[in-house]
Amino acid sequence: MMSSMHGLHRLALRLGAAATLAICAGLSAAQEPIRIGAFLSITGPASFLGDPENKTLELYIEKLNAAGGVLGRKLQLIAYDDAGDAEKARTFARRLIEQDRVDVIVGGTTTGTTMAVVPLVESAQVPLLSLAGAVVIIEPVKKWVFKTPHTDRMACEKIFADMRARKLSRVALISGSGGFDKSMRGECLGVAKKAGIQVLADENYGDRDTDMTAQLTKIRNTPGVQAVLNPGFGQGPAIVTRNFRQLGLKMPLYQSHGVASKEFIRLSGEAAEGVRLPAAALLVAESLPASDKQRPVVVGYKREYESRFKSEVSTFGGHAYDGLMLAVEAMKAAGSSERAKVRDALENVRGYVGTAGVVNMSAKDHMGLDLSAFRMLEVRKGDWTLVP
Amino acid sequence: MAARFATPRAGGMAALAALIALLPLGLRNDYFYDVAILVGLNAIVCVGLNLLVGYAGQISLGHAGFFGIGAYGSAILATRYGWPPLAAMLAATLAAAAIAFAVGRPILRLRGHYLAMATLALGVIVYMVISTEDRFTGGPDGMTVAPLAIGGWALRDPRLWYWVVGALLLAAVWFALNLIDSPTGRALRALHGSEVAAEVVGVDATRHKVMVFVVSAVYASIAGSLNAHFSGFITPAKVTFLHSIELVTMVVFGGMASTFGAVVGAAALTTLPQVLTPLKDYEMMVLGAVMMGTMIFMPRGVVPSLQALLTRRRDAAAAAAAPAPRPGDGQ
Structure with missing residues (x-):
């Protein structure tokens, strides 16, 4: 040479x-690639959340890399399946931090798996973007912990606001025994008074119950109830909805964002007509007005996901999309993938438009969504329609 | 030589102690320590469970319940009521022992499927209480647990935890080996063989069964308490029926009626899921295949099967060398 x-x-x-x-x-x-770590409940009881999350991360990391990566570097996804077990989640998070030396972690499909990892990321100083719902994750604010989905408290507030608009103020609650149900029930009871709502009945059912007529009969016999709210998750709400119609109850029925999927309408059939619930814009992507800020994002994500996986898009996958994109946004803003810089940039994200809504983070708010992120939907002719 | 080390007591204890002492040389970072600690904690439960399942021949499908009593007892007393963690752990252990004693007498009169059902129900009841009493336990979302603090000093570093758990595992194995070699241990094995025959020769079947049930519950409870403090967070997932099954599987995988088998089973089934993660979707299939293969080719579990193999080899070698008197059986 x-x-x-x-x-x-x-x-x-x-x-x-x-x-x-x-x-x-x-x-x-x-x-040297940018390493994105993830621990998700891809299998196990929360797999209907974790699986679309995992698919979304894989899909978009591939797309980002095809477009040249971030900061001129490729992205590398390291995802582990915690099967919904908090202990496994913690071990995998330790693995991501110590072994795989990731720059940022997306995950914690459930509140339990997220909270198990919080002490670890706080002491190791790694930014964590949780995909779980409960308020405890960001309240009190933890320096390194952020989250992308709405909280159950916001869902309660949105529902109560809608009730007030319909001049309904005396409400009966019926909820299940799962983590989601319990957390949301607590939040709804907590904010009811401030929202001007009086809770007249508070019924419970078991996770595997197949008939809720007894509880609903009690509600029917409670004088003065103007509306029923079912903060529930899984199959229970569909059964509640069917029993509700069978008993001939005429007052409005509200469900939560926990059943905001086509599956709920399929399970409840005719009975779902007229049911209202708060949900992310993703569910009604195509019927959003053209002027809606979120429209391009949610329509884009929906099309990408559905054409790739041939299955219906869910808001849960959307949370993962937001988590990844927020991390990317922060890295671009920071001009680096350094953990501390990414964290600071995350806290300064303003006006990011995601599938969950418009995100405005601050030192006091590590979620950055407000009530406008939720849309009130009503089931009409077996499909979701926007309540104006 | 190898067979000598595979035998219980001195050889096995020395090998286990050496392994625990030398293992840190291969543990590159806190993640490896984390896994090693979980192996140790599971091994403690399994050594206790093996006394009941392997030696006394009584099935328990509810041991996650005792694990949960320990974990949540410690967590609630130490975190919600500000007890010193060691006192909380002691109280939780006593509670687990008391419950095992109270429940043990009636249910250990049952046999076979009935006993399995009763212990299963016990575990389910504990799970239901824990997941519904959310004022104390945090419900299905779990609760944060205070670190294991002694005086003003908190044990947080996984590298220190490793030595604590390692020492406790050695103590647990030592106690189990001594129990098995005591008259009680012989009585237990007699029960395993035939309860009627054991009673005919004067073994108080109920008393012995209840005792070993309580001992195994105490093992599970202590491991549960430690697990809660080590994790810093506990969810009812650790108290489910599935976890009970996992524990029994570890014992059966490693080899019933072999204390070191229980340790091997816990180590294998705790580390395998970590090792197999690169397989992604195939992970569960491979894990299932490994377990099925082990049960087909080593029906008595890993350790007893290997022991038998070594003994056969040695016998064959001895027989080939000279027509010497046959040495005694390893176990």
């Missing part, structure tokens, strides 16, 4: 060598 450079003079040679070195250095920096 040197012999072929005979005629060149020394200076040119030196310059060439220096340039080569510089390029090599640049290349090796470019080759």
